Amino acid sequence: MYRLLVIIAGSVLIGFAYNCFLIPHKVLSSGISGIAMIIGILTPLSTGTMNFLLNLPLLIIGFMKLGRRFVLYTLLSVVVLSIALYIIPLRPISTDPILSSVFGGVLTGIGVGMVFRQSASTGGFDIIGMLLTHKRDFPLGGLLSAMNGIVVFVSGFFVNWDAALYTMLSIFVTGKVVDAIYTRHIKLTLMIITNKGEEMKQKLLGNLVRGVTLMDGEGAYSSQKRKILMTVISRYELANVKPLIQEVDPSAFVNITETVEVMGLFRRDAH
Structure with a gap:
């Protein structure tokens, strides 16, 4: 219910x-x-109705590639947005x-980010963006801004170039806000130093879909033997990982760093 309300x-x-x-x-x-808006400005047709009709082909693609739940949530967003455009x-x-x-x-970016964080989209190019980010670690907001650049040129030809520049500003701000809210593309490297290496390994492997590298370590001052565990997770998984570490070893030393890029096998659709 919470997800639907968001x-x-x-x-x-x-x-x-x-x-x-x-x-x-x-x-x-x-x-x-944006295309629906252009049609709504130039013709008597409702922006909300056109927004719904233009989204149908992409919803079909989303169903085939991203699954039924994603499409149902996206369809809910598209329907609510279309109704809101008609009523407000x-x-x-x-x-x-x-x-x-x-x-x-800003408001559009907040709304889009809220929808994205619930594993849904607002339809349109967002579906294409979600497909691409499942394959590569692109910042979704920046990717959408790049794809949506075509709307700037279209608006310039059909409305005026002042509106096109305002549109570019709006798209840029939306992309920045989306990236601030939707951070799945951000990866984190965890280095855990603990004297309960085996228990920590079993706990992480049993609750994550990530690989864990286990290494031997030794305290430089104390000369005590330690285990060092290293894994890479998404930003969203951090909130779940911290309690797991605390449960096994509250005194474990954990270094969390933002990862620039991940190469090789890394499951990108984990939550």
Whole structure:
């Protein structure tokens, strides 16, 4: 239930950002939603309806590649966003297009990040981004910003180039906020020094889908023998790993460092 509520809240927040900050100033959003906005601005068709229809092909691809649960959650987000775009009145909160671009981008990024953290997406290019990040450790927000650059040029031709630049600003801010919230691409290296090496190894292997390297160590001052365990996890797994370490050896020395890149076998879809 918590996951569903977060997805709904994030999707409504995105709809609010669109209708109260972006659309009134003809500042477009990203990907499929941006294309739906262009159609909504240029034609009598509803932005919400077009957003739903344009997402259907990508939802099918997501079902084939990312699984049923992902698509059901994504479909929920798309439906809620489409309803929110239809219900929330088009009423600008700010008369300044730059402020609207920035705050609209921030709110959109928060909403998208909330949805992503529940293993769902808001549809459109987000599905493509999720597919790519399952294969490579790309920052999802930056990847979406790059893919959505096409919307900037489209908006320039169909609206005006001022709106295109505002759109670029909004997309940039959204990408930065998404990366601040959705951090699955960030990997951490844990080095655990303990005198309970075997117990620690069994505890980690029994609760993680990660490999663990076990090495012999010796205290330089005390000359006492220690075991050194090294493993690489995702940022999301850290909250689960800390209690496991404390349970086995509360006095273990743990060094946690951010990993720049992982090569070789590393399971990227672990939670």
